[in-house]
Amino acid sequence: MRRRLRIPDLGGARAAILHRPHATVTALVRQLQAIGLEVDCHWPDLPASARAADYLFIDVDTAYDDQFPWEPGEAPLPTIALVGSEAPGRIEWLMNFGADAQILKPVGDGGVYSALLIARATFDARVELADEIDALKRRLGQRQTVVQAVAVLAARGKTENEAYEQLRGMAMAWRVSFEDAADRIVAAAKPTHQDESDHG
Amino acid sequence: MTREIDLGILFSRSGTYSLISEAKRTGALKAVAQVNADPALDIVFNPVERDPQGNIDAYAPLCEEILRDSGARHVIGCTTSWSRKEVIPALERMDGALWYPAPYEGFEASDRIVYAHACPNQHLLPLLDYAFAQFGRRSYLTGSNYIWGWEINRLAREIGSRTGGEVLGERYLPLGTTEVARIVDEIAALKPDFVLNQLIGKSQYAFLDAIAELRRSDPFFAEGHCPVLSCNLTECELGAIGPSAEGVISAGPWFRGLHPALPGNGGREDFGSSLEAAAHASVMTLAQLLNGAPGAEALSLSELLAQRRAAELGISPRTHHTRLPVAIAQVRAGAFVPLRTGAPVEADPYLTRERDPAPVPLRVVK
Numbered sequence: 001m002r003r004r005l006r007i008p009d010l011g012g013a014r015a016a017i018l019h020r021p022h023a024t025v026t027a028l029v030r031q032l033q034a035i036g037l038e039v040d041c042h043w044p045d046l047p048a049s050a051r052a053a054d055y056l057f058i059d060v061d062t063a064y065d066d067q068f069p070w071e072p073g074e075a076p077l078p079t080i081a082l083v084g085s086e087a088p089g090r091i092e093w094l095m096n097f098g099a100d101a102q103i104l105k106p107v108g109d110g111g112v113y114s115a116l117l118i119a120r121a122t123f124d125a126r127v128e129l130a131d132e133i134d135a136l137k138r139r140l141g142q143r144q145t146v147v148q149a150v151a152v153l154a155a156r157g158k159t160e161n162e163a164y165e166q167l168r169g170m171a172m173a174w175r176v177s178f179e180d181a182a183d184r185i186v187a188a189a190k191p192t193h194q195d196e197s198d199h200g
Numbered sequence: 201m202t203r204e205i206d207l208g209i210l211f212s213r214s215g216t217y218s219l220i221s222e223a224k225r226t227g228a229l230k231a232v233a234q235v236n237a238d239p240a241l242d243i244v245f246n247p248v249e250r251d252p253q254g255n256i257d258a259y260a261p262l263c264e265e266i267l268r269d270s271g272a273r274h275v276i277g278c279t280t281s282w283s284r285k286e287v288i289p290a291l292e293r294m295d296g297a298l299w300y301p302a303p304y305e306g307f308e309a310s311d312r313i314v315y316a317h318a319c320p321n322q323h324l325l326p327l328l329d330y331a332f333a334q335f336g337r338r339s340y341l342t343g344s345n346y347i348w349g350w351e352i353n354r355l356a357r358e359i360g361s362r363t364g365g366e367v368l369g370e371r372y373l374p375l376g377t378t379e380v381a382r383i384v385d386e387i388a389a390l391k392p393d394f395v396l397n398q399l400i401g402k403s404q405y406a407f408l409d410a411i412a413e414l415r416r417s418d419p420f421f422a423e424g425h426c427p428v429l430s431c432n433l434t435e436c437e438l439g440a441i442g443p444s445a446e447g448v449i450s451a452g453p454w455f456r457g458l459h460p461a462l463p464g465n466g467g468r469e470d471f472g473s474s475l476e477a478a479a480h481a482s483v484m485t486l487a488q489l490l491n492g493a494p495g496a497e498a499l500s501l502s503e504l505l506a507q508r509r510a511a512e513l514g515i516s517p518r519t520h521h522t523r524l525p526v527a528i529a530q531v532r533a534g535a536f537v538p539l540r541t542g543a544p545v546e547a548d549p550y551l552t553r554e555r556d557p558a559p560v561p562l563r564v565v566k
Contacts, residue, residue, distance in 0.1 A: 007358075011552030027311075030502075034309035034519050036552030109288060109310045113550065 008054075008120040011036040016053040018046050018067065024082065024107045028057060031112035051076050055116060060094050061085050061105075073098045078123035080115050082107065100126070142179035149182035152189040205490065205497050207232065207245040207483070208266035208296070210277025210287075215254015216376050216401035221279045223436035223472060224301050227479030228276045234468075234480075235487045243490050243497075245483070248272050256282055263287040267294035273497060274299060276482050280400075281305060281347050288312060297501035299486065301478035303432045303452065305351035306549040311502055315521040316464075316485075317478040318453050320355055321548040323431040326526045326562060327451035328359055330540060331429055336393030337365040342383055342407070343398030345372040352398050352431060355551075368392045373399060378406035384414055391420055395428045397448075404433075405441050412444040427530075434473035435536060445531045453478070453524040455536040462524065463514045463544060481522075485513050514544070521547030526562065538565040 015037045019025050025041055032039050042050065048069045050056065056077050061084040065072055073096065081099035083090075084106075094102075101119035103111050146167075153163035171181035209228055211221040229247065236244045248270040252258035259278065266272050267290065275291075276299045278284045284300055291298055291312040299314045306319040331339075341356055343349020349372060357367050368390040371383050380403065387395060399407050411428055415421045424447045433450040454461050454474040461469045464481025471477040489504050490496045496504060504510065505517045514523035525544045529536035540562035546553070 009552075010550065030311060031309070035550045109292060109312060110308070113307060 005117060005121060006124075007117065010116060013037045013054040014052070015039050015055040015057065016046065016050040017041045017057040018050075018063070019043060019057065019059040019082065020062070024059075024105055027107040027109075028082075028112060031107075031110070035113055035116070037116075053077055055080065055119060057082055057103075058097075058099070059084075060090050060099075060102075063093070063097070065097070068097075072096050075099075078116075078119035080119050139177070139179050142182065145186055146179060146182040148189075149185040152185055201242070203243045203490075203494065203497070204246055205243050206248050206270040206272035207486075208263070208270070208272040208275030208277065209247050209249040210252065210259065210263055210266065210275050212254040212279065213251045217279050218254060219436050219440055220302070220401075220434075220475060221254075223434070223475040224276075224279070224479040227301070227471060227476035227481075228483050230471075230476070231480040231483030231487070235483065241487055241491045242494075243487060245487070252283070256280075256286065259283040259286045260290045263296070263298075264290040264294055267291075267296040273297060274486055274501075276301065276479060278302065284313070295500070297504075299479075299482035301475060301482050305348050305355075306551065307351065309519045309521070309549055311520070313520060314482065314485075314501070314505070314515060315519075315547065315549070316482045317474065317522075318431075318451075318524055318526075319521060319547050319549045320352065320431075321551060321553075322453065322524050322526055322545060323451040324352055324355055325359065326540070326542065327429055327431060327449070327528060328356060330451075330528050330562070331394050331396075331427075331449075332360075332363065332365065335427065337363070338368055338393045339365060340368050340387050340390060340392040340395045341370040341398075342395065343372055344375050344400040344403055346375060348400070348432075349398035353396065356396050373403050375400060376402055378402055380407045380410050383407065384410040387411070387426075388414055388418055388421070392426060394426060397428050397430050398432070404430075404437075405444070408441055408444040408448065412446070433531075434475055436473040436475060438531065438534060438536075443534075445534075447531060449528060449530045449539070450536065451526065451528050453527065455527055455529040455538055457536075458525075458527060458538060458541060464522070485510075485515065488513060516546065519547060519549055521549055523547065528562070541565055 015032050017025055017028060020043045029039050046068055056079045058079060058081055060081045075098060079099045081094050081102040083102050083104050100122035101115040103115050149167055150160060150163045153166050154160055167181055171178045174181055211225040212218055232245045232247055235241055248266050250262035250266055252262055263275060266275055274297050278287060278300055279302050281304050287298060288310055297312055299316055301316040303318045303323055339360060341353040343353055353370060360367060369386050428448050430448060430450040433448055434452060435456055438445050452474045454477055460467055461471060461477045462481045464485045465477055466484055489510060505515055505520060511517060523544045523546050526542040527538055528540040529538045542562040
């Protein structure tokens with residue numbers, strides 16, 4: 001599928017840079033300001049307030065996990081890696097930490113604008129994908145409930161296929177997911193069983 | 201004591217867009233003559249000229265040659281965005297700066313370049329505002345097959361879609377080709393409200409000839425219905441195009457007959473086009489920045505532009521782009537007649553100043 005790039009609103013956006021004072025930072029700040037962002041530079045630790053930024057630039061040459069107020073792989077904002085050393089160990093650290101775009105050092109006259117666009121698009125796609133995976137996992141976990149609900153409906157004299165179709169119809173009528181409808185059926189059936197056994 | 205300062209000049213004197221680059225060369229040399237004749241300035245410029253002859257691969261080596269073989273740190277030059285991108289590594293390597301007096305598509309802010317002509321919020325956006333209000337929202341987009349046309353048309357599509365515009369078709373031609381029949385047939389069939397044309401050189405001339413023919417044969421296109429729009433057509437190409445240019449509407453910082461010309465021209469108006477005026481303004485601005493400041497010729501471009509007088513001359517130290525007036529004009533009887541004019545606006549090369557770029561307030565020209 002051909003993706004149409006959604007261009008993020010960069011005017012007045014905030015970028016946080018975690019890098020020791022250096023010509024790389026100067027070049028980065030110049031480009032970011034020319035584009036229209038506001039920039040905060042941090043070293044050696046990233047304060048929790050950096051979570052509120054819109055973009056984060058990190059120095060892969062010197063970075064380590066404890067600098068960040070979140071776990072590897074859980075950056076809450078689009079992250080751009082500044083790569084100098086291409087030693088495999090550093091790249092391995094970067095793969096674990098996770099980044100949405102990268103710029104090779106030394107940072108010169110360009111590269112920041114495209115990195116911002118790519119990082120934002122990749123980050124958004126990553127978040128969307130994680131949400132989708134969560135939803136699918138939840139639905140997988142509800143497989144047993146679906147089987148139970150079909151059994152409850154089939155016990156009232158329907159074939160399995162008819163029971164399945166009935167459940168689908170209920171979900172549509174209630175405007176809930178298939179799995180949530182199954183949940184309701186099973187929940188409604190449980191007290192009835194309870195009552196029967198109490199009075200049996 | 202008068203300082204003699206080498207000044208690089210890098211314009212193609214032949215090739216498909218030579219009319220455009222000659223106009224800029226003329227403006228630059230006019231300014232050099234003016235500076236050298238001005239006893240109030242303590243500098244004279246010594247032009248160091250190279251001619252890439254329209255060959256894209258000649259720009260970087262010739263730019264490097266100027267910076268290596270002469271004392272020049274500043275070069276006035278380039279026409280296409282492609283050539284501008286080509287010379288940036290040479291500028292970085294040799295610690296040089298480029299003054300670029302041509303309209304371009306934005307999304308760049310090199311530390312090594314001064315952008316002395318218009319970018320999209322100074323040409324395309326006001327032009328689209330005008331076209332949507334005057335002609336309708338159904339457009340056809342065309343251009344030469346490289347970054348200028350692609351990006352201008354992408355922007356036109358994005359801005360149009362935000363305001364309910366509809367792009368009926370979009371087609372590109374290789375640089376230099378004159379095979380325009382397919383595009384013109386498509387326009388004849390689709391009947392858009394206007395055509396946004398970013399064709400360059402001979403392709404544009406052939407296209408305008410074919411559209412003029414269409415206007416004679418198809419009543420829908422008669423009497424200027426479905427006008428052709430441009431973000432870079434100036435007076436310097438009207439002679440080559442001839443009567444087929446009639447009715448074309450173009451946006452730019454200045455057209456002949458408007459007063460004054462560009463802010464950097466210091467009141468002078470004897471230019472053939474805004475390209476000539478922007479090249480003149482570039483050299484004059486550089487002269488102002490170097491005048492009375494011995495050693496300033498050795499400063500980096502960003503140091504030079506950090507001086508307060510650079511901002512006063514209209515160059516943003518943040519983006520290196522120039523504050524420019526906006527005009528929309530139509531070719532009538534062989535000359536551009538202004539339709540709308542607007543006060544100078546800051547360049548917004550990344551279009552980040554406003555999410556929905558506010559229309560430049562334009563004045564109807566009576």
